[in-house]
Amino acid sequence: MVGVLGAGGCAAPPGPDTTGRRAHSTERAVPADVPAQAPADDQSCHPLESYRPQGALPRPGHMPAGSTMAAIVKRGRLIAGVDQNSYLFGYRNPLTGQLDGFEIELLKRISTALFGSPNRIQFKTISSDARLSVLQPDPKTRQSSVDIVIDSMTINCDRWKSVAFSTDYLDAGQRVLVPRSSTAKSIDDLGGKRVCAASGTTSIDTLKGLKKHPVVPVAVKDWTDCLMLMQLGQVDAVSTDDTILIGLAAQDPNTKLIGPRFTDEPHGIAMHQDQTDFVRFVNGVLERMRQDGSLTALEKQWLGANASSFVPPPSPAYKPE
The missing domain is CATH 3.40.190.10 (Periplasmic binding protein-like II)
Structure with a gap:
């Protein structure tokens, strides 16, 4: 078993990824049981619109x-x-x-x-x-x-x-990290399984909202807690933004990312x-x-x-x- 590296176990980031485990894959599939995001109370809300810079930056x-x-x-x-x-x-x-x-x-x-x-x-x-x-x-x-x-x-x-x-x-998107021994191919294959995410995130909310293939959501304080629980066999998978999962996978080569993105996370x-x-x-x-x-x-x-x-x-x- 490869131990969690706490707050990071390498001194430098990895080089270019040629394994196909790229965070920004444009492949995206929405499982049938992932609920659409609930509309905001204010229908005029356009969440990606922010405040425009005013002129050049000051010195x-x-x-x-x-x-x-x-x-x-x-x-x-x-x-x-x-x-x-x-x-x-x-x-x-x-x-x-x-x-x-x-x-x-x-x-x-x-x-x-x-x-x-x-x-x-x-x-x-x-x-x-x-x-x-x-x-x-x-x-x-x-x-x-x-x-x-x-x-x-x-x-x-x-x-x-x-x-x-x-x-x-x-731009990121929610995916799934599992042990290399897992036969799961996507979130749809994890119905009834324990899937970990950090509390206070859109990821745990999405897991709680799965209907057709409901999982057992496990909420923890930090993402490294999820990885440790999976290493100990206490959860079956970790699910969050693929960008975060790349970091977890880099800490434990006995894991793999599966399935396409099933949410958009700007x-x-x-x-x-x-x-x-x-x-x-x-x-x-x-x-x-x-x-x-x-x-x-x-x-x-x-x-x-x-x-x-x-x-x-x-x-x-x-x-x-």
Whole structure:
């Protein structure tokens, strides 16, 4: 049995994936028992539309007076909620003890745009079910504990009710990870089986909603807990975004991804609802990264892509103004 590598068991991301286990495969099939997403109360909601950047980005350290960015720069650090258990996305490098991964690098680009340095970030590690709550103000202090959350979070209308999202920086989709010995070919073959996902995620909600081939959902705090339970034989599969599953599979070669995507999971960076100036700023950073190719380069570096399977980062969508 290969042990879970905790917050990540390798010092560097894998090279290009030539095994066909690419995260961004465009193959997608919806099992008959996967419920359609419930419509939002507000039928005008278009979840992928965010706030358009306003003009060129200001020079680092010279933010507009009175802006959210100016307050962050005056404080001297960006406070960010991140994961430390998602290998390749946000994990603690065992060789350095530092947080590393694709989403950590995105935060460093935002820090550089604010301060001129990638290292002005105070990381607060959080679990999946705390991603929204850490952005809500404390009733006593009226302050929240973080400025921003980047943690493999799906953009949807329900979450827009409590946070504001950046544009979509990465498209993922729910798939399934099983032991190599498993004969299952897709989620449809796991009816009655124990399938693990992190609490507070769209993944666990999808598992709970399966009707035709219902599974036994098992909710845990962190994704590495799912992998450990599967290694111990206490669950039969893990199901979440394929981008996260690639990291879990990299930690245990005795596992395999099966089936096509059966949901769409556009990823966004979450911020305070009332700090739309900061959302525009972050969208400006993402837009610059799209244009100079650095967003694509980061995705290739961390998620492993070859020329035949790579799907570039999605184009932005903005609210009409």
